[in-house]
Amino acid sequence: MKTLEEVLQDWEAVIGLEVHCELTKLETKMFCGCKLEFGAPPNTHTCPVCLGLPGALPVPNRAAIQSIVLAGLATNCDIEKHTMFYRKGYMYPDMAKNFQTTQGPKAFCMRGHLDLTVDGRGAKERLFWEDLAEGETSENMTRTADGYVAHVGITRIHMEEDAGKMVHIGGGEGRIAGATHSLVDYNRAGTPLIELVTEPDLRTPEEARLFMHKLRQIFLTLGISDCSMEEGSLRADGNISLRRRGSKEFGTKTELKNINSFKNLHDGLAYEICRQAEVLEEGGKIYQETRHWDPSKKHTIVMRVKETADDYRMFPDPDLAPYDLSDEFIERVRAKLPELPDQKAARFERDYGLSSYDARHLVEHRFTTEFFEEACAEAGDRAKELAKPLANLALNDISAYVNAGEGIDFSKTAFSPARGVALVSLLAEDVISSKQAKEVFAAVLEEDKDPDAIVEERGMKQVSDTGAIEAVIDEVLAANPDKVAAYKGGKTGLIGFFVGQCMKAMKGQGNPKLINELLAKKLDA
Amino acid sequence: MAGFASMGVREIQVGLASKDFSAREVAQAALERIAKCDDEVHAYLEVTEELALQAADQIDEALASGKSPAEIGPIAGVPIAFKDNMNLKGTHTTCSSRMLESYVSPYTATCVARAIQAGGIPLGKLNMDEFAFGSSTETSAFGRTHNPWDLERVPGGSSGGSAAAVAAGLATVTLGSDTGGSIRQPGSFTGTVAVKPTYGVVSRYGIVAFGSSLDQVGPFARSVEDAALTLNAISGHDPLDCTSQPVDTDFTANLAEGAKGMRVGFVPAFMEAQGLEPEVKAIVEQAAKHLADAGAELVEVELPNAQAAMSAYYVLGPCEAFSNLSRFDSVRYGYCDPGHKDLGSQYEASRANGFGPEARRRIMLGSYLLSAGVYDKYYYPAQQVRTLITADYTRAYEKCDVILAPVSPRTAFKFGEISDPTSMYLSDMFTISINIAGNGGMSLPAGLGADTHLPVGVQLIGPQFKDENMFRAAAALEQVYGKAPLAPAFA
Amino acid sequence: MAQHVTERDVRDIAEYARIHLDPDEIVQMTVDLNSIIDSLKPITEYDLEGVVPTFHPIGSLSNVMREDVEVTSFTQEEALSNAPARQDDCFLIPSILGEGGDR
Structure with missing residues (x-):
């Protein structure tokens, strides 16, 4: 398999992220008053609503709506005043109602962006920025002194609820494949969750990593989540496709899941880019599928092939009133924006x-x-x-x-x-x-x-007494006449040796700046 | 305690206040009557004797401490029972389905809690069509309920148990739910006062949902006043239901005002509807005349889009039901088909064997109607039609205060008489548009049909959040017809 | 009567709705669904150009929310009280993927 650097010479990677962030800083769940707590004994934070009992009805948490509006304002989104919650149907045991309450075509936050400053080693993954003059812009990239700024569009941020947690048994390593049974704990079910979807504006794994990093910093600063990728309160899925350099058309994309660190995000995307390039270069075809990043084996494996588009039977949730956010509501949230x-x-x-x-x-x-x-x-x-x-x-x-x-x-x-x-x-x-x-x-x-x-x-004060230092220097020079001669003969690199000897003699307490100066004066005299 | 069955709320409360009998005696009389008569009717799926006696004793204590029944609550000491789609902690809430046969509610619906808080004595849970899908209570998985007026006939549905219990004196008042006519039609079939308030007047929290945008809870009683008092007890804003409205109407306030000066709307197209039996038509016309005699002004109004209500309903209802019933998956509660090694086959077998045929049909229909491409053809237009129907009613109420209409096109039919689903759906033709628009509607017993000699109700439909209008008109008509009698065989 | 859904469609719908239907039930369900869908025709014939849908029949009610304040939850026993199967304080379910792999 070629390296990422080699692949990116011929192929352009088109990457979009779907980021899920649990609003862990809230007291209670999205649609009920159950306490949010990570790591509590199983099924101890549930009620009729989050267990999906017959007859239960959802009531949204005002603080969650404030949090998502805050997230939208901090990521330069337009706040959509008229929105509704929808039901997204799919039967899965961690989803108590067998539909997820989420938002429809209009989310609370639409059309945002973040600018990423890319420099140093990370900037090497992207090509052509060095061809630009400082301040010059090409596509979504603007050249800086030592790198570039990438402008990354945010399609939307919508409000939804998290699912419960499952433990799979009998399958080895807790994996679902091969498991004979699973255990379901609904403590996490109904945790307020925001999903941010980016435009396919990212071009390198490093940009994806920086985007997540920046987003995490923003959400931490807003105080809406603990953003722990390890505990799963911040999760990222990557959509990746390749296209030949110069082509404008999108290739078939795969979705990368199971990313629980910034490093995994970078490495998983890098691997997937290289894998796709190899398949394409060998005349193969990329299938629209979900792939799982295995950090220990450093490769991705197929989780699910999407033959047809998923049909979630979405429709506006009749149990939840529509939103008609007032300017006052939005401004009150804006007033709470901390310095980003x-x-x-x-x-x-x-x-x-x-x-x-x-x-x-x-x-x-x-x-x-x-x-x-x-x-x-x-x-x-x-x-x-x-x-x-x-x-x-x-x-x-x-x-x-x-x-x-x-x-x-x-x-x-x-x-x-x-x-x-x-x-x-x-x-x-x-x-x-x-x-x-x-x-x-x-x-x-x-x-x-x-x-x-x-x-x-510790008597650590460094000796800056010129007289004392000069005395030591004289001793060192006197003890090493051959090296002094060599120095004067042109081996000026020996200055380091003299400094070292002086420091040793002064038990490390000599002022190195002063020793340097005085040595140079004496040797060059 | 003699004569309990025919007593209304006031009579019970007068008796309690004057210490003619205790609340415990009322509860015992009710429980004895259920034990004696319910074999024939089969209105009850579960009798909550212990809860009833407990509640009665609390009322007796309150009375002993010097409180009057009215101070305890609007239905203090009144035996009440609940449709089996209403959660009451510690009782089975089966929705008359195998799916929930062993489900025990771990919580209580707001309306049930309020009814008990208001002094109601909870007698038990009442039979219904499975998950409220039906108009005859024949789809119950736990046996059919008999119409007390003729045990060979259906009590209507889906709140058939709630209607039959009141008609046979097996409860003083009951609660039912109405998604397309499920309170009013059985009210008409059993000669009981049956009220579906405006959507949002009564909290839906704890009512097993059928069509979330259509469902509404309301009372059955043998008098307009009893129905109003019961509605007073259960109505009002509930923070647990986003669609509940801040209503603090006293529905008894204008019962004595009479119909004089009221403008009563009359929809000519309804009276020409295909399938409307002459005996029903005659009774509705007679009711109009009675209202006019009482000083009301009759005005013709049009509901031009009402004929689309039926198809809109059979789009919206199944779509919402499909989604609401997806939670029955054998994981957290409900029927679990045994012996499956993988979840997929457990899901499919549990839902196939847990749900009855009508539930399966509606789930299938909803799943189809919400699928990609089909959604735009049916669901979206159905919600647009809802806008038109709602506007029709708004326009009509510029000309009138209440609309008079038939409830059901016919009187109670015999078991098995209607088996084809689409024909069964027609029995809701006059009630459905009210659920689509969200208005309140009620069935008031207006005598017996000339041909079948079975009860016929007339429907009074009020403007949204002016349910007091229909109560006022109903009370005026009750002056003519008298309070609803017990079914003769149970009198 | 128009054929809105075929038996094949009904099988797919049943699979999505997670309801097992026997072959003879598929036949009857197909007949029933076609008959019901036929009766929905009026909805497809309306001129609804420009009509705003009413998804929520609740008038002008909007922005209904609750405060972020904890309410007492079920005890673990209450939560699990109706579970058809349980283990280790969790709801127990058979293999999600089954032998056939991912669904």
Whole structure:
């Protein structure tokens, strides 16, 4: 099989996403007052409505409607005032009524978009952007300094309800295939669910990954969901088809399911693109089918072939009143819109003079955003001066720490934003070296003490006394006359050796910047 | 306690207030009468003796504490029974279907809860056509109900048990549900006052749905006042039903006003309808005359699109029923065909053997009508026709306060007399358009047919949310006809 | 009488509605459905150009919602009380795919 890079030379991938997001931050279900709770004992959060008992009737949760309108406003959608709930019929045991209450041709949110900034390694998956001049646009792509911005259309976001959960037994690994029985738990049935459908505007697995990532950040910022791909509160299905470069027609698409991480989304799409290319290049045919990504075997397998279009017998649900949202309702929701990640990044650039790269990456995660913002507040007048080292601290040390541990809530650790400010201040004032700063960072987390105290205790203050450093330099130069000669003979790379020797002699506490300067002065004299 | 069967709500409450008898004695008298007479009628599928006595004792306690019956509730001490599509916690709610034979309700319908809250003594659950599909109660999986006026005949349907129980004095009032005439037609067949209020007046929460946009709950009684008091007890906004409306009408308020000054609409086309029996036509004409004699003004009104109501109904009803009945799948409750190794065959066998022929037919029809391509041909136009029919009624009510019409084209028929489904559907020809438009309609007993000597009801149809109009006209006619008698064999 | 549905159609409809019908039941159901569908003809003959459908016969009622407030749920026992089959506090069903694989 060819690599993704090879395939994308000849083929253009056309990718659309269907994203499901459970509104886990609500108290209750979509159409009844049962509590939303992940992981409760089976069938302990049910009632006549979510069990689909005969005679039960649905009543929509106002907060769910507010949440979807919020999601629509945050993704640049038009809010459709006149909508209805429909019944989508299919008999499946996790669907208590055997129809799903969802929306029809008109959803609450229509015609939105998100812009993705793609650069670095990820941008390499897409071709031709380098041919554009900065600011120039071609199709949905606008060239930036070091990559491009992709404009991705959102067809709609509609409101619906989740199904129950099933456990399949007797089939090995809990798989449905080969199972002799299944167990059904309706706790999740009726969980408010929003489904976002994109236009087929994505061209690379990286763009799909970035879209999901950005969407997740937005939904987290809105506070409408915990967006856990692992627990299934955020799920993505990908629709993929290929077409020859230059062709305008769409190929037959397959649907990719079972994606429970950003990496799986990327890798599954990449695999599926390569698989389709191989089939097509060998003269084969792509069937419209649903495929399952198996991350352990790193391939996709067929789940279901769609011979004919599904016929869901959809019709407007007579049990639910239609919607006629007022401007007032929409404006009240709009007033609750928090600052979104893009807006925040722009503010970080503007107010703190951060680079666009740093600003964008800071807002990618809540823990980096929150740390940075609180630390800047803590720094007061010095915020602008300390912003860059604080950003570095967040993006490097803190990110590495959080990524290494599982499910760490960084705001609950001993490393408070105030201690962050203290640490970068020590660094900025040349009290400690950046290497020492890393040690202090680890020590603060370990010992729950202020950075100054740790530096004091460990006698870590770096030596910036010119006289003391010069004395050490003289000793080192005197001990290595041959290397001094070699340096003077042109091997200037030996400067590193001298710096190392000096640091060793000073037990790592010399100010490396100063050592460098003074060494150069002496050697070049 | 003597004479219970013929008592109305007021008589029971006067007796309770004056301590002539206790609520427990009322309950016991009712239970004894059911035990004695229901073998012949078979109105009841389940008798809730324990619940009845419990409720009665509570009322006796309240009376003993000094409360008057009216203070306890509008139907305090009144024996009441419920169509078996109404959930009452701890009772079977079978919808007269094998599908739900062993289903025990874990919750209570709002209207049932309100009836009991209002002092009703719950006697039990009443027979019906399976899932309310039918006009004769013959499609019940648990045996047919007999018309107390002639045990060889049907009581009508689908609320046949609710009608027969009242006509035979096996309950003072009952609740039924009406999707296309299922309260009014059996009301006409059994000579009882039978009310389908405007859609939205009574909560549908807990009523096993047939046609969600058509179903409405209403009372059966032997007097207009008893029906109004019962409706007072069960009506009003319910936060559990999105389609329920904030109604706080007192339906007894204008019963004494008489018909003087009322404008009564008369639809000439109805009187010329094919299949309308002369004896029924004569009674409707006579009722018009009685209203005119009482000072009402008769005005001719037109409902030009009413003839499309039948086909619209047989599109909308089955489509909604198909969807509503898809939940019966042998997983969470209901009939489960034994011995299947895969869910697909369990589904198909459970639904084939759990549902009777008429239910299967309607589910099949609905599934076809909602399928891709067919939806646009029938379902969508049917909802457009609904707009036209609703507009017809709105226009008609510019000229009148209430419309007088036949209920059923004929009197009660014999068991098995009508077997062809499309002919059976015709017995709803005068009642269906009211469900399509959502208005209230009621059947008022207006004597016996000249040929068959069986009860004939006349239908009074009110404007939406002005159900008090039909109550007022009905009360005026009741002045002429007298209160509905018990069926002679049960008097 | 017009043939609106064939026996083949009726078999498909029954499969979708998940109702098993024996061959003789298919024959009778086909006759019944054709007869009923025939009687629906008036609906197809109306001039309905520009008529707005009434999906909800509830007048101007709209935006009916409840507050996001928890209400007492069933106990686990109540939830499962009508289950035809149960295991491990769940509803128990036979193999979804069966031996024939995906449906």
